[in-house]
Amino acid sequence: MAGRSQKGLNMAWLSESIGHDSRAVNSRNGVICWPALPPGGHGNGGWPWVQGLPPVLYNSSREGEVLSIIFVFLDGVGLGPPGEGNPFSDGGMPALSRLLGGPLVSGREVDEPGLLLRPLDACLGVPGLPQSASGQVALFTGVNAAGLLGRHLPAYPNRPLIELIEERCILKSAGEMQLRATFANAYTPFYFEWVAKGLIRHSATTLCVLAAGLPFRSLDDLERGEAVFWDITHQQLATRYRRPVNVPLIEPEVAGKRLARLGGIHDLVLFESFLPDLFGHRPDPSGVGRTLEILDRFLISLLAAVEDETTVLVTSDHGNLEDLTVRTHTRNPVPLLVVGPEAEAFRHVDAITGVTPAILSALEP
Numbered sequence: 334m335a336g337r338s339q340k341g342l343n344m345a346w347l348s349e350s351i352g353h354d355s356r357a358v359n360s361r362n363g364v365i366c367w368p369a370l371p372p373g374g375h376g377n378g379g380w381p382w383v384q385g386l387p388p389v390l391y392n393s394s395r396e397g398e399v400l401s402i403i404f405v406f407l408d409g410v411g412l413g414p415p416g417e418g419n420p421f422s423d424g425g426m427p428a429l430s431r432l433l434g435g436p437l438v439s440g441r442e443v444d445e446p447g448l449l450l451r452p453l454d455a456c457l458g459v460p461g462l463p464q465s466a467s468g469q470v471a472l473f474t475g476v477n478a479a480g481l482l483g484r485h486l487p488a489y490p491n492r493p494l495i496e497l498i499e500e501r502c503i504l505k506s507a508g509e510m511q512l513r514a515t516f517a518n519a520y521t522p523f524y525f526e527w528v529a530k531g532l533i534r535h536s537a538t539t540l541c542v543l544a545a546g547l548p549f550r551s552l553d554d555l556e557r558g559e560a561v562f563w564d565i566t567h568q569q570l571a572t573r574y575r576r577p578v579n580v581p582l583i584e585p586e587v588a589g590k591r592l593a594r595l596g597g598i599h600d601l602v603l604f605e606s607f608l609p610d611l612f613g614h615r616p617d618p619s620g621v622g623r624t625l626e627i628l629d630r631f632l633i634s635l636l637a638a639v640e641d642e643t644t645v646l647v648t649s650d651h652g653n654l655e656d657l658t659v660r661t662h663t664r665n666p667v668p669l670l671v672v673g674p675e676a677e678a679f680r681h682v683d684a685i686t687g688v689t690p691a692i693l694s695a696l697e698p
């Protein structure tokens with residue numbers, strides 16, 4: 334289909350920037366077959382990094398089930414006007430900017446087969462600054478949570494929003510559709526201890542996992558490469574918590590490939606990173622620069638590593654990092670970036686409430 338062909342064209346340059354290790358994502362369990370050419374592929378010469386490689390393994394149980402979506406939720410990324418206070422506008426994400434034909438700022442829109450970038454409203458008709466709990470519940474349930482409460486709710490969902498998640502969050506709905514869904518994030522053992530002691534509360538994504546009855550990924554999964562930590566590189570994991578955590582640091586590209594691999598064995602993979610929100614509230618220049626570099630390398634390696642049938646969707650709950658002149662969230666729209674064969678299915682989504690319904694509709698058998 335046309336979308337696949339365009340994705341191949343768009344992605345061809347990625348191999349140059351990330352190297353040949355991308356072929357690792359084509360390893361699946363099961364029957365031996367040859368690596369796939371790029372979608373629609375003979376015309377542009379095939380994936381440069383798989384030409385001449387030996388056969389890889391293919392899981393025959395997935396034959397006939399071609400579609401998967403990896404949903405990357407980045408907390409606190411808006412589309413703001415270019416300028417000095419917007420770190421996205423001055424070359425902060427070079428690889429992504431190259432894919433999009435320019436930086437991730439307001440006014441940038443792409444609508445090509447296999448590649449979509451459009452702004453989404455995150456304010457949802459409610460005055461004030463959009464916040465995490467209501468924004469994330471809107472994102473993961475399709476319901477205007479802020480409208481329901483009459484205000485934007487920060488941090489953790491309250492009882493009405495927890496009930497909404499328990500009733501209709503994306504992971505639960507996917508399970509009811511017999512889809513294999515997973516949350517890619519790894520949890521520390523002390524996270525659950527702290528919740529039990531009442532020191533912290535569950536965020537929207539964790540409540541989604543609980544509502545769906547899915548298992549949590551652990552640090553053991555992380556060490557085996559079968560999970561991704563919210564900070565992507567384990568830097569925050571190693572330094573942020575009062576308990577020592579002995580997990581090696583990894584490059585963003587490694588995390589991108591690990592997430593891509595989960596997309597190969599699930600229908601829906603959700604991943605959350607709140608790095609951008611963290612540094613939007615605490616905008617030290619080196620932390621902001623490093624955050625954009627990590628996100629750029631992570632996302633581009635993910636896009637290069639996913640299989641032809643996988644669509645990657647990236648979006649946010651509210652703006653923050655795109656305006657370093659303030660330490661608060663913003664009322665800017667958030668980006669909806671969709672790369673892959675299902676990109677067209679998201680062309681008419683115009684608010685964060687439209688994301689989950691469009692994902693579930695795209696995944697409908």
Ligand SMILES: [Zn+2]
Nearest residue numbers: 409465610653
């Ligand atoms: Zn925040």
